[in-house]
Amino acid sequence: MDRDTKTLFTGSMEFRVEDPELGISFPVLVQYPTETPAVPTAFGPYMMDVSSDADLSVGEFPLVVISHGNGGSHLLYRTISTHLSKNGYIVAMPEHYGNNRNNNELENTRANLINRPKHVSMTIDGILSSERFGKSVRADRIAVIGHSMGGYTALALAGGVPWTKEGERVETPTDSRLRAIVLMAPGAGWFLNSLRKVTIPILLFAAEHDPITPGWNSDIVLNGVPDRSQVLFRTASNAGHFSFLSPFPPALKNRNFPPSVDPDGFDREEFHRKLPAEILKFLDEKLT
Known part of the structure; x- marks a missing residue:
């Protein structure tokens, strides 16, 4: 994907999806490209460099939805979401009901x-139909x-x-609107011998x-997929299951809080x- 010469920052706003x-x-939570400089902003215990409710940059952008793990939070992938948004992506992060x-x-x-999967599709619907993002x-x-989950x-989608x-x-x-998926330590046990219809490109990360x-x-x-060449596979050396979560602030790092803990030396x-x-890099290659 060609990058615009203008400097982009991360805009941020929240909306609700009705079922x-x-x-x-x-x-x-939606993060998106903006030309309004970002500032450190608190989202509960987490800080992100964003420009809240800023104007969306002019242009047309790919859409990425991030689906969190079991009992998790849509705020736990902020290193990924902010990087994508300031590089020309609209990123939607639903908090999975229940x-x-x-x-x-x-x-x-x-x-x-x-x-x-139903609620991720509804999130896509909501973005595409929104007055703020739909045309972009x-x-x-x-x-x-x-x-994880x-x-x-x-994979279900x-x-x-x-x-x-x-x-x-x-x-x-x-x-059928999906053109690629990224899997990080995925929970794939529900799909024994049932991925034959998954034909889009996949970036797959496993933790050692x-x-x-x-x-x-x-x-x-x-x-399980019909064309293994469609899968780019990476093993994260010495990583644990929760290593794909953004680093936690020091106050939340605790051996009794497993999501904040990594294998020794990681x-x-x-x-x-x-x-x-x-x-x-993967999304740029597959969404062009």
């Missing part, structure tokens, strides 16, 4: 397997990034057919030391100086 069928709504840090009542339920999105240039979400542990098929929505989604999850993807800050750039 009338369930009678619920969920928040979506499977987030504040409300995890749908964990390990069939409803969660259905809602996650390249509707033919859409991708999803997913970590977010990886499940991306891309055409994967999930099955429960009891061997029951789960009917989930797919989204991951007891939550160990290496066989990546093998399911590599061996430098998460250094890793996140490289990871967003690799994701950007």
